[in-house]
Amino acid sequence: MNALEVKHLIKCFDSREVVSDISFNVEKGQLLALLGPSGCGKTTTLRIIAGLDIQNDGEIWIEGVLASHGSKSLIPQRLRHIGMVFQDLALWPHMTVCENIEFGLKAKGLAKTERHKKIDAVLTKVKMQKYANEYPSRLSGGQQQLIAIARAIVTEPKLLLMDEPLSNIDVKLREDVRQEIRRIQHETQITTVYVTHDQEDAFLLANKVVVMNAGKVEQTGNTEEIYSFPKSLFVANFVGESNVIDVKIVGKDKVSTPWGEFACNTKGHEKESAFLFFRPHQARIEKGGQFDGVIVNRNFVIGGYTYRISTSGREIKVQDLAKYEVGQSVKFSIKKMEVLLF
Amino acid sequence: MQKKLTLGFFFALFVCVTFLPIVWMFGNSIYGDGGFSFVYYKDIFLTQKYIKVISNSLILASITALLSSFVGIPAGFFLAKINLPFKGFFKMCFFIPLIIPSYTTGIAWANLLGKTGFLNNILSQYMLFSPESVSNFIYSIYGASFVLSINLFPVVMLITEYALKNLNPRLEESGLVTGSVFRVLRRITLPLITPAIISSMMIVFVLSLSEFGIPSLLQVNVLTTQIFTQFSAFYNEKAATAIAFPLIAITFVVMTLEQVYLQGKSFEILGRRGSNSTIKYDVKWLNVVGVIFCTLVLIGCVIIPLSTLVFSAQTISAYHDAILLAKRGITNSVLFGSIGATFLTFMGFFLGYLSEKIQSRLRNSTALFIWLFFAVPATVLGVGLIKLCNRPEGIFQFIYGSLWIVIIGYVARFSPLSSRIMANYLKQIPHSMEEAGTVIGASWYRVLGNILLPLQSHGLIATWLISFMFCIGEMGTTILVYPPGHETLPITLFTVMANSPANIVSALSIIIVVMTLLPVGVFLAISKYLIKSQIAQ
Numbered sequence: 001m002n003a004l005e006v007k008h009l010i011k012c013f014d015s016r017e018v019v020s021d022i023s024f025n026v027e028k029g030q031l032l033a034l035l036g037p038s039g040c041g042k043t044t045t046l047r048i049i050a051g052l053d054i055q056n057d058g059e060i061w062i063e064g065v066l067a068s069h070g071s072k073s074l075i076p077q078r079l080r081h082i083g084m085v086f087q088d089l090a091l092w093p094h095m096t097v098c099e100n101i102e103f104g105l106k107a108k109g110l111a112k113t114e115r116h117k118k119i120d121a122v123l124t125k126v127k128m129q130k131y132a133n134e135y136p137s138r139l140s141g142g143q144q145q146l147i148a149i150a151r152a153i154v155t156e157p158k159l160l161l162m163d164e165p166l167s168n169i170d171v172k173l174r175e176d177v178r179q180e181i182r183r184i185q186h187e188t189q190i191t192t193v194y195v196t197h198d199q200e201d202a203f204l205l206a207n208k209v210v211v212m213n214a215g216k217v218e219q220t221g222n223t224e225e226i227y228s229f230p231k232s233l234f235v236a237n238f239v240g241e242s243n244v245i246d247v248k249i250v251g252k253d254k255v256s257t258p259w260g261e262f263a264c265n266t267k268g269h270e271k272e273s274a275f276l277f278f279r280p281h282q283a284r285i286e287k288g289g290q291f292d293g294v295i296v297n298r299n300f301v302i303g304g305y306t307y308r309i310s311t312s313g314r315e316i317k318v319q320d321l322a323k324y325e326v327g328q329s330v331k332f333s334i335k336k337m338e339v340l341l342f
Numbered sequence: 343m344q345k346k347l348t349l350g351f352f353f354a355l356f357v358c359v360t361f362l363p364i365v366w367m368f369g370n371s372i373y374g375d376g377g378f379s380f381v382y383y384k385d386i387f388l389t390q391k392y393i394k395v396i397s398n399s400l401i402l403a404s405i406t407a408l409l410s411s412f413v414g415i416p417a418g419f420f421l422a423k424i425n426l427p428f429k430g431f432f433k434m435c436f437f438i439p440l441i442i443p444s445y446t447t448g449i450a451w452a453n454l455l456g457k458t459g460f461l462n463n464i465l466s467q468y469m470l471f472s473p474e475s476v477s478n479f480i481y482s483i484y485g486a487s488f489v490l491s492i493n494l495f496p497v498v499m500l501i502t503e504y505a506l507k508n509l510n511p512r513l514e515e516s517g518l519v520t521g522s523v524f525r526v527l528r529r530i531t532l533p534l535i536t537p538a539i540i541s542s543m544m545i546v547f548v549l550s551l552s553e554f555g556i557p558s559l560l561q562v563n564v565l566t567t568q569i570f571t572q573f574s575a576f577y578n579e580k581a582a583t584a585i586a587f588p589l590i591a592i593t594f595v596v597m598t599l600e601q602v603y604l605q606g607k608s609f610e611i612l613g614r615r616g617s618n619s620t621i622k623y624d625v626k627w628l629n630v631v632g633v634i635f636c637t638l639v640l641i642g643c644v645i646i647p648l649s650t651l652v653f654s655a656q657t658i659s660a661y662h663d664a665i666l667l668a669k670r671g672i673t674n675s676v677l678f679g680s681i682g683a684t685f686l687t688f689m690g691f692f693l694g695y696l697s698e699k700i701q702s703r704l705r706n707s708t709a710l711f712i713w714l715f716f717a718v719p720a721t722v723l724g725v726g727l728i729k730l731c732n733r734p735e736g737i738f739q740f741i742y743g744s745l746w747i748v749i750i751g752y753v754a755r756f757s758p759l760s761s762r763i764m765a766n767y768l769k770q771i772p773h774s775m776e777e778a779g780t781v782i783g784a785s786w787y788r789v790l791g792n793i794l795l796p797l798q799s800h801g802l803i804a805t806w807l808i809s810f811m812f813c814i815g816e817m818g819t820t821i822l823v824y825p826p827g828h829e830t831l832p833i834t835l836f837t838v839m840a841n842s843p844a845n846i847v848s849a850l851s852i853i854i855v856v857m858t859l860l861p862v863g864v865f866l867a868i869s870k871y872l873i874k875s876q877i878a879q
Contacts, residue, residue, distance in 0.1 A: 050781050052780075
């Protein structure tokens, strides 16, 4: 059984459709990432799942129970048993860490001893026991993140929703907190929907990724599928570094690129013009390479270099381990089995 | 559901105490003896006397708006844009005329410029003015405008300062790269804050139009005093209502225009949070002009009126006599003010929530609807409440004959203001604070009690104290609705003005001033304490 099913969801603000007929599901215990650029409708989708907004049409099923249908909420937000981590964390500044976590347990009517047992357990889980009596303002950004997660999971929700929780913290801390999120989610096995515009977050955390653009689902799949076999030009461009070159199909399995003809699979493409897509690491600088170019830019990245190579008036990105100088003429090849045509 | 019920209840209550009395009043004025009649309205629009009264009101409001801006715009500019020494002191003092009831300033200037006034003597001795001409000035529409602009210039000052401080500094910086300070001021800064200035002038216009205390004190015949006369002296409530009609119509039109004008025009100013990053014009002679200007304003608008009242009271025994005379008034004022402020705080919270926090298309219209009632003149509300509550049914009889009619008057008059204050405080709480509570499974009342209200403690205290301050000074509505034995301090003052010596009147005015300034002091002290404790956390 799916822990969450979103079916044909539509949401309009005034007359603008911000979520357009999207569907996806999450299996129990999985972490699904909703990945997309700002304004693509991913936070709106999350808020609809939480019951904070109501859709104009579509269905939300939580653990096999219909939570909302059409434009009607069948289960009010407070009865959906959902934990949520907000983008700004929304820790209540007038309450201590302990009181922040206790609030949800009190609302559920748990006895004091049971509440304290659960608070201790969850603080141990997020390794924040010693901060129980601190106010949130006294904690660092990363610690606040963990408290927000503790508050969201202490009630053992059916679903944990996270709205870009790492967007406001610096890169180093981000990595640590990401690891913690992964660990906590793995240990608790709470079904999680994680909204992010950061592909790194999505790829490192998620079992399954839903890429969204302009209110629509562009592609759903595991991280490898999304990265290696993007189904649309948007996904190809949005996820990872890429080269997208406009080409003309000049024959069966043959395209004309700015730097010469290139053999690749053209099956399924009827139009004359198309876009050739390949990742920087799918091109190689090598002595006997197919095409000529000049290096115009070099950047060091951990484990090698990325180059911008100017070729026939176009620039392409290439990744290579060896070091070449800017201005140097080189030859390069593209692995034809790994390119895609859109 | 809890949320909808609670907000619906408070909105309905607001409609009952503000909208209903006015609608009822107008309904009664055109319906009687089994049919509709517009005879009183015909009188208003066709009689020369009333046309004169309407034009008097418009002249009073226009001159006051202009005079207030002459003082308020430079004062706001100097506070925001130059390195003014003692800025905090000046700013605090400039608020005093706005906080204290306007008629106390009126009494002070009437004492000064009246026939036997100190300033009148000086002007007639050294500047060839006759004592009568000086006295005629203060007891004229121009004198009333002069006194009212002293009371209301802080509105213009505050909005100008706020607009200047919140102006995106990069807009000015990009001008300063190529042009002089004054070119930037003329071509960039002033055009950008013009909507805010016009808006502030419209607010002053509306407040002057609905002012009762000063025109009544200085015997100027305007619409608000005419309403009072028709109602209290001639017992002609239908005529009073008919006179209220143009007043309401003008104020509603101006307030709506103000709101429409502000929409979209002032985004550059109002869209940003308060900041201290504003560019300062560090020009030496401008600083000197600023200091001289602010000192003169301080002397003219604060020191002269307050010291006149203190000196006019002459002796300590005057205060003793005044307290004895107004003992019941003081007790009633404190009691009614406290109850009124408490109701206003709750009303303000929920109406402010409605105007700021609900996710509905109707939010802006609701906010405008509530705010429009701030423009309803006090005397009009008074007449409306009497019309609505003066009836034989038990509950109405009880309200009409008890302190509750005064409290309802306070709530009707000031709930738009308290809701605006609370809305501004509520704006500072992100929606997620509340949503985090409801998502976790708490009921709205639990979220309200444990999250929203505690987070708003500062706002609630501020709203209570400001409401208390306004209730203490309220006269226009109370003078019409108060039952025998329930007179407040301003009513006592109004009564003793006619039959007590000037020193007692001055002493009573000082007592009112102290009673209105006291909450401000308390508020400042509490604010400091809260800020300290927040830092300590």
